Amino acid sequence: MVVIFINYYLSKYIMPKTRKSYDNEFKFQVVLETFNPQNTIEKVAKKHNLHTTQVNQWRKVFKENAHLAFNSTPAKQKTPHKDPEKLTQMIGELTIENNILKKALSVWD
Numbered sequence: 741m742v743v744i745f746i747n748y749y750l751s752k753y754i755m756p757k758t759r760k761s762y763d764n765e766f767k768f769q770v771v772l773e774t775f776n777p778q779n780t781i782e783k784v785a786k787k788h789n790l791h792t793t794q795v796n797q798w799r800k801v802f803k804e805n806a807h808l809a810f811n812s813t814p815a816k817q818k819t820p821h822k823d824p825e826k827l828t829q830m831i832g833e834l835t836i837e838n839n840i841l842k843k844a845l846s847v848w849d
Contacts, residue, residue, distance in 0.1 A: 770795060771802045 773784045774795060781799075785792045 767798045768802075771798050774799055 770784060770788055770790070773779055773787075774781050781792050781795050784790075785795045
């Protein structure tokens with residue numbers, strides 16, 4: 741009986757709680773709701789069971805990056821080499837280098 745109480749007490753009051761994570765679409769929806777003049781940040785936060793500080797942080801990030809939505813050219817992502825032969829060659833070179841380093845490390849042990 742005591743063990744059950746201790747486990748309950750630890751899980752309820754002492755052990756850290758896991759953090760919630762929200763996807764970008766949910767954050768965007770919440771931020772857009774806050775820009776409605778009929779809503780306050782407090783109302784939106786309460787509606788979605790969030791803290792007002794969290795909503796304010798999302799609004800800040802949104803305002804700082806909103807100008808990126810109007811870029812004339814989309815941001816290019818860096819793509820790795822697409823040539824399979826070159827990739828195979830790189831893998832071989834890295835494997836040889838890794839084996840040499842392992843042997844050198846074993847000498848020092």
